[in-house]
Amino acid sequence: MEDYLKAIYVLQAAADGNVKTSDIATQLDVKPPTVTSMLKKLAEKNLVNHEAYQGVEVTPTGESVALEVIRHHRLLEAYLTEELGYDWSEVHDEADRLEHHVSETFIDRLATRLDEPQVDPHGDPIPSTDLDPVEDPSGTALIDFSVDETVIIQRVRNQDPEILRYLEANGIKPGTRVTIKEITPIGMISVQPHSCETTVSLPTSVARSIWAQQTDEASTSVP
Numbered sequence: 001m002e003d004y005l006k007a008i009y010v011l012q013a014a015a016d017g018n019v020k021t022s023d024i025a026t027q028l029d030v031k032p033p034t035v036t037s038m039l040k041k042l043a044e045k046n047l048v049n050h051e052a053y054q055g056v057e058v059t060p061t062g063e064s065v066a067l068e069v070i071r072h073h074r075l076l077e078a079y080l081t082e083e084l085g086y087d088w089s090e091v092h093d094e095a096d097r098l099e100h101h102v103s104e105t106f107i108d109r110l111a112t113r114l115d116e117p118q119v120d121p122h123g124d125p126i127p128s129t130d131l132d133p134v135e136d137p138s139g140t141a142l143i144d145f146s147v148d149e150t151v152i153i154q155r156v157r158n159q160d161p162e163i164l165r166y167l168e169a170n171g172i173k174p175g176t177r178v179t180i181k182e183i184t185p186i187g188m189i190s191v192q193p194h195s196c197e198t199t200v201s202l203p204t205s206v207a208r209s210i211w212a213q214q215t216d217e218a219s220t221s222v223p
């Protein structure tokens with residue numbers, strides 16, 4: 001149930017509106033009828049509103065449950081990388097397993113230990129302990145900058161371990177700087193990470209999942 005609420009909450013934020021059953025099925029890798037029967041249960045508990053053909057949305061109670069699970073997930077990810085030496089490509093699956101099995105006391109201690117981090121290793125915002133809806137403004141994807149702009153990576157919205165390992169190996173991670181070198185009409189973008197000598201080519205699908213912010217730094221200072 002927690003996984004469903006989390007999935008609906010995240011999809012709802014991304015879609016800016018009600019969520020389709022088929023999208024939930026894709027997200028959770030289950031069959032649509034499975035989703036339908038779970039939605040019925042969630043609606044009975046007043047955790048979602050679900051009208052036929054109208055899609056589904058979380059109720060305020062459902063939203064609190066979702067935010068709590070997201071808080072667990074992201075704090076666990078931060079803890080696993082910072083204290084236990086996990087790689088950022090490994091923590092998502094591990095946190096998925098642990099997030100339902102830890103107490104509020106454990107999570108609060110963990111937050112204190114980490115000095116109340118605001119974001120997880122992927123740059124995703126961590127909900128506060130009072131579970132206010134997370135400030136989740138839509139960022140600017142790498143693909144939406146222009147050639148020669150220098151940006152600082154803020155968030156990588158991709159959980160594919162292979163992609164995350166590739167990005168890190170090529171100097172692309174929240175906090176790193178890159179300069180946009182070329183955007184081709186056939187769906188590739190090449191960037192120059194400031195920590196690497198060589199440029200890196202990324203498919204636009206991946207570049208779309210990387211959010212960044214422009215820096216004041218003049219791109220001419222880049223080697």
Ligand SMILES: [Zn+2]
Nearest residue numbers: 077120122124
């Ligand atoms: Zn994360």
